[in-house]
Amino acid sequence: QVQLVQSGAEVTKPGASVKLSCKTSGYTFTYYAITWLRQAPGQGLEWLGWISADKGNTRYAQKVQDRVILTTDASTTTAFLELRSLRSDDTARYFCARITSDCSDDKCYSGARFDSWGQGTLLTVSS
Amino acid sequence: SFELTQPPSVSVSPGQTANIPCSGDQLGNKYVSWYQQRPGQSPVVVIYEDTKRPSGIPDRFSGSNSENTATLTISGTQALDEADYYCQAWDSNNVVLGGGTKVTVL
Numbered sequence: 001q002v003q004l005v006q007s008g009a010e011v012t013k014p015g016a017s018v019k020l021s022c023k024t025s026g027y028t029f030t031y032y033a034i035t036w037l038r039q040a041p042g043q044g045l046e047w048l049g050w051i052s053a054d055k056g057n058t059r060y061a062q063k064v065q066d067r068v069i070l071t072t073d074a075s076t077t078t079a080f081l082e083l084r085s086l087r088s089d090d091t092a093r094y095f096c097a098r099i100t101s102d103c104s105d106d107k108c109y110s111g112a113r114f115d116s117w118g119q120g121t122l123l124t125v126s127s
Numbered sequence: 128s129f130e131l132t133q134p135p136s137v138s139v140s141p142g143q144t145a146n147i148p149c150s151g152d153q154l155g156n157k158y159v160s161w162y163q164q165r166p167g168q169s170p171v172v173v174i175y176e177d178t179k180r181p182s183g184i185p186d187r188f189s190g191s192n193s194e195n196t197a198t199l200t201i202s203g204t205q206a207l208d209e210a211d212y213y214c215q216a217w218d219s220n221n222v223v224l225g226g227g228t229k230v231t232v233l
Contacts, residue, residue, distance in 0.1 A: 046224070
């Protein structure tokens with residue numbers, strides 16, 4: 001069965017960087033893109049970006065595009081999110097999810113959904 | 128920029144129908160997915176491509192999308208349907224999410 005297992009909780013200081021992982025299994029990694037979202041305490045979901053696991057092309061949300069880097073490692077079927085220059089308002093639970101599209105050629109199918117999700121990683125940014 | 132708007136909350140009595148709207152400019156021209164998130168859990172897709180249900184999702188969940196509004200309908204609402212619900216669409220290959228609606232089963 002499809003599984004996405006995310007790395008454990010992180011506590012870090014303002015100004016630092018963090019790299020979260022999302023280990024996938026149960027499907028052909030390069031056939032699907034991966035998206036990342038976050039949810040601050042008591043708030044709604046916020047989209048951060050997606051990455052094609054096939055070609056590595058990415059798309060980022062405007063709010064974080066200067067601080068976030070999405071990568072994948074096909075040899076370990078793992079996706080990564082790196083967030084730099086951390087601030088207190090980056091404190092949130094971060095989710096990865098599989099997109100039902102490979103998003104190759106910088107295009108995702110217009111009806112693509114997020115059909116499998118990781119359990120989330122809690123990131124706390126505090127001095 | 129393209130935005131999706133949802134009411135913050137909807138209340139429904141057990142066994143009744145809950146309608147959760149999601150509005151956006153010419154939203155009917157896009158596909159909409161809906162996600163259910165119970166407290167402390169990861170979201171789960173309950174409707175995709177406006178009207179389709181993934182396997183395992185009860186048929187009391189249905190969706191529609193026309194003109195500027197997509198609607199998630201929960202018929203015969205049960206206590207376990209109490210959750211936050213998010214609509215989602217694509218706009219120029221960017222993901223757009225609604226702010227979420229908390230459904231309370233009174």
